[in-house]
Amino acid sequence: MYILFVKRILDFFLAFLAFSLLSPVFLFFLLLLAYVNKGKPLFFQERPGKNEKIFRVIKFKTMTDDKDVEGNLLPDKERITKVGRFIRKNSIDEIPQLINVIRGDMSIVGPRPLSKKYLKLYNKEQHKRHNVLPGITGWAQVNGRNSLPWKKRFEYDLWYVEHISFKTDLKIIILTIKNVLNSKNVEEEGASSVQSFTGNN
Numbered sequence: 001m002y003i004l005f006v007k008r009i010l011d012f013f014l015a016f017l018a019f020s021l022l023s024p025v026f027l028f029f030l031l032l033l034a035y036v037n038k039g040k041p042l043f044f045q046e047r048p049g050k051n052e053k054i055f056r057v058i059k060f061k062t063m064t065d066d067k068d069v070e071g072n073l074l075p076d077k078e079r080i081t082k083v084g085r086f087i088r089k090n091s092i093d094e095i096p097q098l099i100n101v102i103r104g105d106m107s108i109v110g111p112r113p114l115s116k117k118y119l120k121l122y123n124k125e126q127h128k129r130h131n132v133l134p135g136i137t138g139w140a141q142v143n144g145r146n147s148l149p150w151k152k153r154f155e156y157d158l159w160y161v162e163h164i165s166f167k168t169d170l171k172i173i174i175l176t177i178k179n180v181l182n183s184k185n186v187e188e189e190g191a192s193s194v195q196s197f198t199g200n201n
Contacts, residue, residue, distance in 0.1 A: 003132075010169075011108050011133075015101035026095050029060055029087065036083050042096060046049045046115035050133045055105040057113055058096040062087050083157050091180045109169040110135025111157035115196070121199035132164065136162040139146050139168075142175035150197050 019026070033041035043061040046054050062084025066074050074081065080088075087093045100106040105114065113134035119127075138144070138150035140148060160168070 001183060002166050006166070007107065007164070007169070009167060010166075011101050012104075014108055015098045019095075019098040019102065022095055022098075025092070029083075029092060029095075032083060033061055033087075036081055036094075037064060040065075046116055047134070048116050048119055048130060049105055049113060050130060052130045054116060055100070055113075057106070058099055059107045060084075060087055060093040060096060062093055080180075087186070089183055094136055101136065105133075107133040107135045109137055111138050111160060118197050121197060123199075125158060126154050128161055129154065129163055137172060137176040139172060142172055142179060150195070 023043075030041045040061055042058045044056045045059075047057045049055045062081065063076060063079040064081060066079050068074055084093075097106060101108060110133050111129040122129075138157065139160040140153045143156055144152070
C-alpha cells in the first residue's frame with residue numbers, strides 16, 4: 001500500500017510544500033545564477049528513472065561553460081564559481097529537483113539518478129535500482145554519498161529497494177536534514193573528484 005499509493009501522495013505533498021516555502025530562496029538563486037552564468041541559472045541532464053525511463057533532472061547550474069583554446073570544457077574545479085561552491089556546500093543545488101518530484105519523475109527518497117551512460121555497465125542486480133523512482137536523497141547518500149566506492153553505493157541502493165517503508169523514508173529524511181545542516185558528505189569542488197563508474201569498481 002505504501003509503495004503503490006501512499007508514497008506518491010506524500011512525495012507530492014512534501015515537495016509542493018517544500019518548494020512553496022523555499023520559493024524565495026529558489027527565486028533569489030535563480031536570478032543570481034542567471035547573472036553569474038550569463039543567463040543560464042539551471043542545469044538539465046537526461047537521467048534514467050523508474051524502469052529506466054529517461055527524464056531530465058533539474059539542478060542549479062554551479063559551473064560555467066568556460067572552454068580551453070581547443071574548445072574543450074575546462075576541468076570542473078576551474079569552472080565552479082564561488083556562488084556555485086556555496087550552493088553545493090549547502091545542498092541548495094538540489095532545490096529545483098522538487099519540481100521533478102512534483103512532476104512524478106522522482107521521489108523525495110530513492111536511489112540517486114545517475115548518468116544514463118552507466119545503464120549498459122550495470123549487472124543484473126544493479127539494474128534493480130531502477131525498480132523504484134530515483135530520489136533527491138537516499139540510503140547511500142546518508143551513509144557516505146560520493147565518498148563511498150561504487151560497489152557499496154549500489155549495495156545501499158538495492159537494500160533500499162528491498163526495504164522501502166514509511167519508517168525507512170522518514171529515517172533517511174531526518175538523517176539528510178542533519179547532514180545538510182552539518183554540511184556532511186557534500187561535494188564542494190565539482191564532479192572531477194568523483195570516480196566514474198566503469199562496471200568494475
